[in-house]
Amino acid sequence: xxxxxxxxxxxxxxxxxxxxxxxxxxxxxxxxxxxxxxxxxxxxxxxxxxxxxxxxxxxxxxxxxxxxxxxxxxxxxxxxxxxxxxxxxxxxxxxxxxxxxxxxxxxxxxxxxxxxxxxxxxxxxxxxxxxxxxxxxxxxxxxxxxxxxxxxxxxxxxxxxxxxxxxxxxxxxxxxxxxxxxxxxxxxxxxxxxxxxxxxxxxxxxxxxxxxxxxxxxxxxxxxxxxxxxxxxxxxxxxxxxxxxxxxxxxxxxxxxxxxxxxxxxxxxxxxxxxxxxxxxxxxxxxxxxxxxxxxxxxxxxxxxxxxxxxxxxxx
Amino acid sequence: xxxxxxxxxxxxxxxxxxxxxxxxxxxxxxxxxxxxxxxxxxxxxxxxxxxxxxxxxxxxxxxxxxxxxxxxxxxxxxxxxxxxxxxxxxxxxxxxxxxxxxxxxxxxxxxxxxxxxxxxxxxxxxxxxxxxxxxxxxxxxxxxxxxxxxxxxxxxxxxxxxxxxxxxxxxxxxxxxxxxxxxxxxxxxxxxxxxxxxxxxxxxxxxxxxxxxxxxxxxxxxxxxxxxxxxxxxxxxxxxxxxxxxxxxxxxxxxxxxxxxxxxxxxxxxxxxxxxxxxxxxxxxxxxxxxxxxxxxxxxxxxxxxxxxxxxxxxxxxxxxxxxxxxxxxxxxxxxxxxxxxxxxxxxxxxxxxxxxxxxxxxxxxxxxxxxxxxxxxxxxxxxxxxxxxxxxxxxxxxxxxxxxxxxxxxxxxxxxxxxxxxxxxxxxxxxxxxxxxxxxxxxxxxxxxxxxxxxxxxxxxxxxxxxxxxxxxxxxxxxxxxxxxxxxxxxxxxxxxxxxxxxxxxxxxxx
Numbered sequence: 001x002x003x004x005x006x007x008x009x010x011x012x013x014x015x016x017x018x019x020x021x022x023x024x025x026x027x028x029x030x031x032x033x034x035x036x037x038x039x040x041x042x043x044x045x046x047x048x049x050x051x052x053x054x055x056x057x058x059x060x061x062x063x064x065x066x067x068x069x070x071x072x073x074x075x076x077x078x079x080x081x082x083x084x085x086x087x088x089x090x091x092x093x094x095x096x097x098x099x100x101x102x103x104x105x106x107x108x109x110x111x112x113x114x115x116x117x118x119x120x121x122x123x124x125x126x127x128x129x130x131x132x133x134x135x136x137x138x139x140x141x142x143x144x145x146x147x148x149x150x151x152x153x154x155x156x157x158x159x160x161x162x163x164x165x166x167x168x169x170x171x172x173x174x175x176x177x178x179x180x181x182x183x184x185x186x187x188x189x190x191x192x193x194x195x196x197x198x199x200x201x202x203x204x205x206x207x208x209x210x211x212x213x214x215x216x217x218x219x220x221x222x223x224x225x226x227x228x229x230x231x232x233x234x235x236x237x238x239x240x241x242x243x244x245x246x247x248x249x250x251x252x253x254x255x256x257x258x259x260x261x262x263x264x265x266x267x268x269x270x271x272x273x274x275x276x277x278x279x280x281x282x283x284x285x286x287x288x289x290x291x292x293x294x295x296x297x298x299x300x301x302x303x304x305x306x307x308x309x310x311x312x313x314x315x316x
Numbered sequence: 317x318x319x320x321x322x323x324x325x326x327x328x329x330x331x332x333x334x335x336x337x338x339x340x341x342x343x344x345x346x347x348x349x350x351x352x353x354x355x356x357x358x359x360x361x362x363x364x365x366x367x368x369x370x371x372x373x374x375x376x377x378x379x380x381x382x383x384x385x386x387x388x389x390x391x392x393x394x395x396x397x398x399x400x401x402x403x404x405x406x407x408x409x410x411x412x413x414x415x416x417x418x419x420x421x422x423x424x425x426x427x428x429x430x431x432x433x434x435x436x437x438x439x440x441x442x443x444x445x446x447x448x449x450x451x452x453x454x455x456x457x458x459x460x461x462x463x464x465x466x467x468x469x470x471x472x473x474x475x476x477x478x479x480x481x482x483x484x485x486x487x488x489x490x491x492x493x494x495x496x497x498x499x500x501x502x503x504x505x506x507x508x509x510x511x512x513x514x515x516x517x518x519x520x521x522x523x524x525x526x527x528x529x530x531x532x533x534x535x536x537x538x539x540x541x542x543x544x545x546x547x548x549x550x551x552x553x554x555x556x557x558x559x560x561x562x563x564x565x566x567x568x569x570x571x572x573x574x575x576x577x578x579x580x581x582x583x584x585x586x587x588x589x590x591x592x593x594x595x596x597x598x599x600x601x602x603x604x605x606x607x608x609x610x611x612x613x614x615x616x617x618x619x620x621x622x623x624x625x626x627x628x629x630x631x632x633x634x635x636x637x638x639x640x641x642x643x644x645x646x647x648x649x650x651x652x653x654x655x656x657x658x659x660x661x662x663x664x665x666x667x668x669x670x671x672x673x674x675x676x677x678x679x680x681x682x683x684x685x686x687x688x689x690x691x692x693x694x695x696x697x698x699x700x701x702x703x704x705x706x707x708x709x710x711x712x713x714x715x716x717x718x719x720x721x722x723x724x725x726x727x728x729x730x731x732x733x734x735x736x737x738x739x740x741x742x743x744x745x746x747x748x749x750x751x752x753x754x755x756x757x758x759x760x761x762x763x764x765x766x767x768x769x770x771x772x773x774x775x776x777x778x779x780x781x782x783x784x785x786x787x788x789x790x791x792x793x794x795x796x797x798x799x800x801x802x803x804x805x806x807x808x809x810x811x812x813x814x815x816x817x818x819x820x821x822x823x824x825x826x827x828x
Contacts, residue, residue, distance in 0.1 A: 034712035038356045042714050042728065045436040045747045051428035055485075084347050084508075085354070085491055094508050150539050158546035165547040166540055171511035171531045172336070265535045265544075267509025275346065275536070280711065 010304065014297040021293040022286060026066055029282055036082050037279035056082060069286065078290075079283030083275065088283035092272065092291055096254070098168060099268035102261070103253045105184060106191040111246070113192075114199035119235060121200070122207025133204075137197035149190045149263035156186060166265035187264040191257050195249055202245050203238070210238040240311050247303040254295040255288075338528030340807070340825055341551045343535045343544065347508055350495035352472030353424050353484060354431045361470060363512065363532060365819040367497035368472025371399055371418065371452075372464055373820040376811050377630065378577075378734035380464040383820075384413070384473060384498065384521075394459030394769045401450045406519045407475050408495075408502040415446035420476035422454075424484055431485040436740070436747070437466050437733070459767040461774055465735040468820070472497065500525040500823035510534055526809065526826030545569060545802055552803040554815050557615040558683055563802040570805045573617055573798040575628035576814035580685075580729040581791040582676065582692055583751040587721055590672065594788040599650035601789045602643045603699045604692055610795050613687040618795040623785035625736050625778060626796040628814075632736035632775060634782035640793065647699060656700075664700035673702040674724035677717055680707035688794060689727045718750050727794070734817070736778045737766045742790045753790035 034040065039052060053059040057068065072079060078089040121130040157165035164183050169175055210216065211234050219233050220226075258270035269288060276284035348360040352368045355361050371385040385399040405413040422444040424430045425437075440460045445453045454463065478496050479487055490496065493506050500522060501514035512532040516525040533550065535541045542562045544550040546569070555563065555571075563569050584591040584600065591597060610618045619627045620639040627633050651657070651664060656672055659665040664672035678689035686707060693705050703725075708717075717723040730741060730748075739762045740746045744754040761781040768774040799814045809824040811817070 033716055034709045035715045037711055040711035040714045041356065041433075042718055042730075042750070043436065043748055045439075047428050048433070048435050051435075052431075055429070055431065083357075085349055085485065086488055086508075091508070098509075150543065153540065153543040153547070157549070158543050161547065165544045165549050166535060167533060167549075168510055171507070171533060172339070172513050172529065262537050263540050265510075265533065265537070265540060267507075267534070271536065272509070278709075 007301070007305075010301050014294075014301065017297055018290070018293050022290055023066075025286060025289045026069065029280070029285060030062055030065075032280075035280055036282070038082050073290075078287045081276075081281055081284045083279045083281045083284070088287040091284060092269065092287045095267060095269045095272050096291075098266065099255075099261075099270065100253060102184070102187055102191060102266060102268060103257065105188045106195065106257075107246075107249065107253060109188060109192040110196040110199050110249075113196050114203055115242075118200040118203025119207045119238065122204040122238070123211055123230065123234070125204075125208050130204075133200065137200050140193045140197035143193065145190060145194070145257075145259045146263060148193070149186070149260060152186050152190060153263070166263070168267060187260050187266055190264075191260045195252075199242070199245060199249075203242055206238040206241050207234060210234045213237065236310075240307070243303065243306065243310060247299060250299045251292065251296045253299075255292045336529065338526075338827065339531060340527050340529070340822075340827075341531045341533060341549060343541045343550050343553050344512070344532045345534070345536045347492075347534065348512065348532070349491050350493075350503065350506070351474060351484065351487075351491045352470055353421065353434060353474060354491060355470070356433050362816065362819055364470075364472050364497075365816065366501050366514065366530065366822050367495055367499045367503065368474065369497070369499050369820075370467050370469075370471045370473060371401075372468040374465070374468050374734055374813070374817045376813060378465075378628070378813070378817065379631075380468045383468065384418075388464075390769060394461070394767060395456045397454040397456070397463060398447075399452050399454070401452065402521055403450055405498055405521045407477075408497055408517060409475075409478075410519075411475065411477055413473075413475075413498055414449045415452040416449070417476050418452045418473055419444050419446045420479075421471070421473045424474070425471065430483065434470060437470070459769065461766060461769045462733065462735040462737040465733050469733040501527075501530050520823065522823055525823040527822075530822065542802070545804075548804075551807055552801060552810070552815075555800045555802050556682075556684060557613075557617050557800065559802075560615055560617075560800065568805050569802055572801045572803070572810075572812070574801065574812055574814045574818075575619065575626065575796065576731070576799045576816075577626055577628045577734050578729055578731045579621065579624050579626050579796055580688070580727070580794045581624070582689075582725055582727050582794060583723075583791045584674075584725050585721065585723055586752045586754070588724060590666075590674075591724075593654045595650045595654040596656070597789045597792070598787070599647040599654065599656075599699075600696065601640055601792050602647040602650070604695050604792065604794070605642045606640065606795060607642065609688050609691045613684055613691060614795065614797065617798045617800050619798065621793040621795055623782040624730075624738055624742065624790060624793055625782055628796065629734060629736055631771070632778045634779050636779075637782060637786065640786075644699065651699070658700045662700050663702055671702040672700065675704050675706050677706050677708060677713055677723055677726040679710035679713050679728075681710075685727060692727065692792075692794070721750060721752065729797075736774075738762060738781075739766045751791055755784070755788050755790075758784055758788070758790070 081088050081091050121133050153165045156163040168183050170179055216233050219229050258274045261268040261271040273288045344359040346359045348363040349355050352364040355364050369383045372380040373383040375381040386402045388399045390397055425432050425434045428435045440456050442455045442457045447453055475496050478490055500520045502517045504513045504515050506512045514530040541553045542559050545553050586592050606620055622634050622637045625632050655666050656664045678685055693703050696703050740748045742753050743759050743762045761777055765777040806828045809826050811821050
């Protein structure tokens with residue numbers, strides 16, 4: 001009973017947040033210097049400029065444009081991209097699966113590496129292997145994505161011809177799993193690296209502090225075996241903050257990773273978002289904002305629903 | 317474990333890189349709009365040159381040669397052009413190409429509300445009429461010597477039947493997926509954000525394409541383009557001078573350069589009193605060490621300037637005039653003659669004691685331009701100018717400063733059709749004359765040049781204009797860049813032109 005009211009209240013709050021985010025984006029977009037790339041051609045004559053502004057509705061007062069955007073949104077019309085001349089909604093939607101594939105794999109890889117290694121390191125602080133992991137994660141965190149990506153491309157594609165330099169698939173080739181997988185290796189690696197390092201450090205410190213908690217010492221004193229202590233008393237408690245960190249990284253799943261997608265010519269949302277922002281493609285920027293904000297709100301809602309499963313105390 | 321090893325073997329086993337034989341792979345930085353009338357950006361323009369031939373195209377000396385038009389006549393008053401079209405040409409969907417299509421294309425171009433991005437190129441046209449199915453007549457408001465060049469530039473012809481009387485902007489299926497042209501290659505598939513695949517058109521009216529397939533890959537990042545070239549995933553890319561070390565001497569790659577119709581300049585706003593006197597602008601012109609910019613910033617891939625007509629337009633370029641010298645002594649004299657003398661602290665001041673102060677604007681993100689602006693700034697500061705540099709986004713530079721005329725100085729460039737007509741740039745009160753240059757003799761020369769269809773007399777006009785520019789420079793021309801192309805050494809048949817014009821000859825490209 002209380003549970004469904006809680007969900008409903010959070011959904012309504014979500015809608016309010018969505019409205020605030022899109023309104024703020026709308027205002028910032030129009031306040032920023034410059035304007036749509038299509039109008040930035042220095043050769044345009046006044047006649048052409050007026051025709052374009054009129055066609056795009058940019059000659060109307062800002063409040064009118066703002067209201068029109070909402071009216072169209074309610075009708076399911078997100079407008080037409082200035083850069084691509086395609087419906088903004090469809091343009092963004094086309095990119096979502098590409099981005100989910102890339103970021104989803106990267107996050108999975110991060111979890112697969114960071115959870116076991118991090119919790120091992122947390123239970124064995126100060127050991128040489130722990131020190132090594134710390135050094136490795138520091139290095140990984142300080143590698144600039146841009147530089148690291150290009151270095152990998154030069155090594156694996158340009159010098160050794162082992163993997164493709166970019167793209168999602170070989171154009172014109174019958175789509176095959178192997179071909180898709182080969183295109184995924186480098187971008188997933190580059191994208192997963194900093195996230196893995198961050199998560200690993202988090203898991204390690206969370207497990208380390210849980211290991212020295214009084215109730216753990218008490219459990220050991222009661223003679224409970226080390227595996228059970230680990231599983232029931234350390235990991236369970238250490239997991240809670242980790243879920244929060246994963247939740248914080250999750251919006252990246254949707255918004256994509258602009259730099260990685262650009263270097264690897266990956267047709268994802270991150271690249272689309274950067275291109276749209278630079279070209280002041282208002283309809284696309286607004287659509288992406290809407291989609292990403294909605295996804296973040298939903299993910300947070302889901303996390304709120306997951307917490308009680310991880311920690312019974314929250315159920316109260 | 318064995319399964320894992322197998323997986324790794326599959327992953328790395330198949331050889332990466334190179335596409336099927338006879339496939340040319342080119343790079344684009346953004347998703348193109350496949351309609352030459354609507355194309356707003358360089359990526360779209362490049363692709364459309366391949367899909368949509370025009371009535372004429374530039375030959376290797378940038379002179380118009382027949383393309384969809386077989387021949388043409390010009391009326392003695394220079395106001396009527398009659399084109400005889402090639403017979404038997406088919407659209408990519410098999411429909412016959414007719415004079416009506418040419419008329420339709422220009423109706424769209426001349427209607428600013430159609431979404432046309434070519435309106436100002438052709439504003440001299442009064443109307444275009446299909447006299448019969450293979451004859452089309454252009455009637456002009458004023459005589460134009462540049463019409464032919466412009467017809468071979470961006471004005472690809474689109475098929476009337478593909479739009480069914482509806483606005484061309486609304487035909488997303490055509491503009492973004494399955495365009496219909498008459499070119500040597502036709503679009504097979506378009507994957508948004510990824511690639512565009514074209515195959516040879518067996519019905520092409522010109523010499524049969526040597527390539528089987530052309531793939532445009534979307535590679536937005538310049539370094540990734542160079543890496544793609546080295547990986548064999550791209551066969552030809554244009555590069556920035558800064559990328560030269562990455563390709564020079566690389567196995568299987570050759571680097572070429574081509575002069576292109578561009579001039580880079582610093583524009584001083586002549587709405588402001590201190591930039592109005594010709595002596596001041598001449599002084600500024602002589603204060604710049606251009607050689608240092610060309611060698612240091614552009615790694616030698618640019619030519620030193622004479623005036624606003626670049627060396628790429630060999631027929632019109634004043635090669636008899638010396639390049640603009642670097643002469644600080646004469647510059648100082650000229651400043652003094654205009655009332656600007658060096659006072660305390662070495663700053664230039666006028667009789668009222670005001671310093672020679674200005675802010676130079678440049679767009680951010682392009683290292684060559686930013687460094688060139690910095691070099692200009694230092695040279696002018698050394699002369700005693702109180703100058704500062706401000707970088708800002710290109711769209712802001714254009715929209716908030718250049719076009720409203722609210723700037724003191726800015727570094728920008730013009731990319732022009734391969735024609736010397738600079739009427740709209742440097743004639744008093746014209747739309748692209750953002751620096752507000754005004755010289756009555758320049759006005760009359762530029763007006764004469766655009767209407768003069770006799771090429772010898774036209775050349776004399778532009779030689780006179782270039783000589784005049786030395787006495788009263790409209791802008792401070794910095795250099796004419798050369799376009800750098802890095803390509804597979806196996807690639808042959810690429811004309812010695814900039815990429816834009818070279819792609820008009822894609823049927824002659826092939827592999828050794």
